[in-house]
Amino acid sequence: MKLKGKQHSRSLASSRKEDVQKLLKELGQSIYRKMNEGVFPDVVIPRRSVRNMVYDEVLKQYVLGESSVTRSSQNIKHIRPFTHLVWLAFFVDKLLENGKTSTLRDVYYSAQAYNVEFKDQPESDDIITDLEARFSRPRENFSIYPEERSAIFGDVTIEYTVPGYEGKKLNLASHPDGYLIGPSLSTAELVETSAEMVIAVEKGGLFTRFVEEKVHDKYKAIIIDTAGQPPRSTRFMLKRLNRELGLPVYILTDGDVYGEHIAMVIVSGSANAAHLRDLTVPSGKWIGVWGSDIVRYKLPSIPLTDHDFKRLHELKKDPRYRKGIWRKELDVFLKIKRKSELEAFAKYGLTAIVDKYLPEKLEAAKSL
Amino acid sequence: MGVLPEVFVRITPMDPDKGRPDPKPYILKVQDNGPGVDPKYVPQAFGRVFFGSKFKLKQARGMFGMGGTMSILYGQITTNRPVKVVSATGEGKAYKFEMRIDIRNNTPVIMSKETIPAEGVTGTSIELALQGDFFRASSKIQEYFKQTAVVTPYANIVLIDALGRQFFYERATNAMPAPPKVTKPHPYGTDVEALRRLLQDAKEDTLSKFMCKNFHRLGDNITRRFLEFAGLKEELNPKSLTNRQIVSLVDALHRYDGFLKPDASCLSPLGKEILEAGIKKELQPEFVATSIRPPSAYSGFPFVVEVSVAYGGKVLPSGITLYRFANRIPLLYDEGSDISWKVVGQDIDWKHYNVRPEAPVGIITHVCSTKIPYKTVGKEYLADRPELERELKNAVRDALRRLKIYLSRKGSIAMVQRKMGIYEKYFPLIARFVTDLADEKELPNYQGLLRKKGEVVEKEKVEVVPSVVKKKEKVSEAERQTTFEEFG
Missing domain, CATH: 3.30.230.10 (Ribosomal Protein S5; domain 2)
Known part of the structure; x- marks a missing residue:
């Protein structure tokens, strides 16, 4: 499979930058104009409270409702977060202009250089989320990245857009430990691939096993380690592989409610990111470990804890878990009251999960 | 208008050897610029305990006039030294006495008396020696003078203490409180001894006239009703009262509830x-x-x-x-x-x-x-x-309550300053960031916004105060009520 969607991806990195810079400039101009006119400027941001979150059946993810908050520079209680938001816009603009990236922690410290100290990192993280909500853009678009920990491996060629590497290409099957899904990978163009699917696994150990067992060859797969709940850049990468390269996405997690929810977040997003779009892979398939797999494969298992039960009942109330495999497996967990890890397949030998389980599950996924 | 007081006090160790530990003898000198004491009264005033009469009532520093003579007596007992008194009454000369108290007979013993020139001055100076522990008393002495200065800001007071340190409490006002008027005793405050003394000196021939003349706020009517209550005849000669009658009269004076309250002309508040x-x-x-x-x-x-x-x-x-x-x-x-x-x-x-x-x-x-x-x-x-x-x-x-209003006003001024401080901090920053974002060259005019904000914040401040005042008045009304009842 070659050059699929290349036209689309070519412009992605630069268009993303232009898009954000345009929004930032408009925000700056509107505040500038108001100040000159003697009007106290304000910023309207969608309200991010749980009460303003609704499940969108079409988008298949949580979105924010109509309610919004107004940060007014006139209000003594708002002036500080208002200033922070304006500063952040300014700071992001500078990052984009200079092709630099930063982390949440960087942002927290950077503010001190401009006399707009945050009292702690949660305060600065919150302002970043405000800016995301204001523009409905993930912070990765602002060049603000989480600490990377998730990785990718497989036959896909990328072309860097980050300064100093522009035009340089790399095949992501070149290094057996995989590549960190960091800022440079996130902004890279996807040039070509021979892969036919993406398999996202929850754990680094299994990721390494998959590489060793040449899952990428056997199944023509790109393997992604989500390292638990996948960071947004990883979800964004999954989305791009799915949309730009047209690859189906399969998700393998531990056999418990938390694993099921990792898959759900990849498919339909998290409540924390209800203000954002483009982070979901609605066609993604959770292929295990299901509750019913624990029974079927007689996997070593341990009883659910009180904590697991609590989470289970929470998820049952979530509209996304009302039907299909999601609901069915929640009920199985509730019935068998046990959970298993991916590693439990080692009971049948180290390669059993690749040789036996994976093909069966991929087959089963067709009917999902 | 009285004379504005000038008071000089000096404490000097008698022994020049500074190393000697306390307690030890000191010389205390006290001088004022009052009218002086008529030289013929000086020996009695300073050489006899219980001189003077204090049964005429008015506000005074002491009750029986003992403080001065007791100090002299104490000095004499502890150091066996005479007291030196100089009095200038304004006739161009001063009288200088050296005397002791004959303790057994409670009489003054004049050891020397001389006249010295003192042109244009009046006042009294007393110098006595007494045993004391200055080291321990020092802080209390200072405190006493400092506090005295608080309630006598119309006086110049100089203190030179035993270490030679000079403290000057300077006059801050020329206004002096009106001096108290002498008043007659009120029936409620009269005891048997006081009544006996009044009766001894009585010049009136009837009890009713005696009562009217010698007691505070007693007129014919009240006197008549009171004597009826006390069961004593109006025509009784005051000097003829028996001991028993005197005691029962005092008892009746305390029990009768028809007397008027004493007035305050005998007091001298500041x-x-x-x-x-x-x-x-x-x-x-x-x-x-x-x-x-x-x-x-x-x-x-x-x-x-x-x-x-x-x-x-x-x-x-x-x-x-x-x-x-x-x-x-x-x-x-x-x-x-x-x-x-x-x-x-x-x-x-x-x-x-x-x-x-x-x-x-x-x-x-x-x-x-x-x-x-x-x-x-x-x-x-x-x-x-x-x-x-x-x-x-x-x-x-x-x-x-007035402090509360002050504090809330001060608080609201501080609030205004604090609030404006916040706006003054953030607006220039916002202006700077958006100028950059909007690709503009000049900062937007945020000063106008600050002025606007200043007016609003100022208004908020003014609104705070009246509500406090209102509350205060409400409470005062209740307080006034109690005062009123008391005097009703």
Whole structure:
């Protein structure tokens, strides 16, 4: 499979930058104009409270409702977060202009250089989320990245857009430990691939096993380690592989409610990111470990804890878990009251999960 | 208009050897610029204990005039030295006496008397030697002078202490409180001994005339009704009363409830201006409020309570400091037993007045009376008379209400400054960031916004104050009610 969607991806990195810079400039101009006119400027941001979150059946993810908050520079209680938001816009603009990236922690410290100290990192993280909500853009678009920990491996060629590497290409099957899904990978163009699917696994150990067992060859797969709940850049990468390269996405997690929810977040997003779009892979398939797999494969298992039960009942109330495999497996967990890890397949030998389980599950996924 | 006082006090060690440990003899010299003492009274006034008459009632520093002669006596007992008295009455010369007290006979013994020139001066100077422990008393002596200066801001006072240190308490006002008028005793405050003395000197031929003439606020009608109540005939000769009759008359004087309350012309309160002048001078507070209560009475003795509340400044320490005065005398000892301490420590809810525990607050209480209700002969603290407690409490509360308003005003000014400080910090930053974002060259005009904000914040401040004042008036009304009932 070659050059699929290349036209689309070519412009992605630069268009993303232009898009954000345009929004930032408009925000700056509107505040500038108001100040000159003697009007106290304000910023309207969608309200991010749980009460303003609704499940969108079409988008298949949580979105924010109509309610919004107004940060007014006139209000003594708002002036500080208002200033922070304006500063952040300014700071992001500078990052984009200079092709630099930063982390949440960087942002927290950077503010001190401009006399707009945050009292702690949660305060600065919150302002970043405000800016995301204001523009409905993930912070990765602002060049603000989480600490990377998730990785990718497989036959896909990328072309860097980050300064100093522009035009340089790399095949992501070149290094057996995989590549960190960091800022440079996130902004890279996807040039070509021979892969036919993406398999996202929850754990680094299994990721390494998959590489060793040449899952990428056997199944023509790109393997992604989500390292638990996948960071947004990883979800964004999954989305791009799915949309730009047209690859189906399969998700393998531990056999418990938390694993099921990792898959759900990849498919339909998290409540924390209800203000954002483009982070979901609605066609993604959770292929295990299901509750019913624990029974079927007689996997070593341990009883659910009180904590697991609590989470289970929470998820049952979530509209996304009302039907299909999601609901069915929640009920199985509730019935068998046990959970298993991916590693439990080692009971049948180290390669059993690749040789036996994976093909069966991929087959089963067709009917999902 | 009296003479503005100039007081000079010096304490000198008698022995030039400074190393000698206390207690040791000191020479105390006290001099004033008063009218002087007529030389013919000097020996009696300074050489005899219990000279003078104090059964005519008016506010005075002492009760029986013992303080001066007792000091002289104490000096004589401890050092065996004579006292030197110089008195200038303004006739161009002064009379200098050296004398002792003949203790057995309570009479003065003049050892020498001479006349010295003293052109254009009046006053009295006393120099005596006495045993003392200056090292231990030093801080109390200073405190006494400092506090005295608080209630006598119309006096110049100089103290040179035993270490040669000079303290000058400078006059801060030329206003002096009106001197008290001598008043006749009130029936409620009369005891058997006082009545016997009055009867001895009686010139009236009937009891009814005697009562009218010798007691405070007794007219014909009240006298008639009282004597009827007491079961004594109006025509009785005052001198003919038997011991039993005298005792029963005093008893009746105390029991009869038809007498008028004593009036306060015999008192000499300082008044707001003088008291505050003294407080400002010595305590240098940033705020002071004074409450002068209307005259009241206990057991036939009139009294007036004056209270000031001082706040802030550099002199007052953190927390509440109580300064107690009785007839302009500072009370330095046994604070914890004093009625003022009870009022300040127990009766007042400080939180209600928004006074934080660590706030530098001075409470100055001044009680004036013809008879201060000291609890002990040491005259260091006032007894908890309910009438006195009530007046002190009302006065302290009244002054504190004004402090509360001041604090809330100050708080609201601070609030305005704090608020504006926040806007002044953030607007320039916003302006700078958006100028960059919008690709503009000049900063937007945020000054206009700051001005607008300033006006709004200022308005918010003004709104705070009236509500506080309103509340204050409501409470005052209730307080006024109690005062009214008391005098009804």
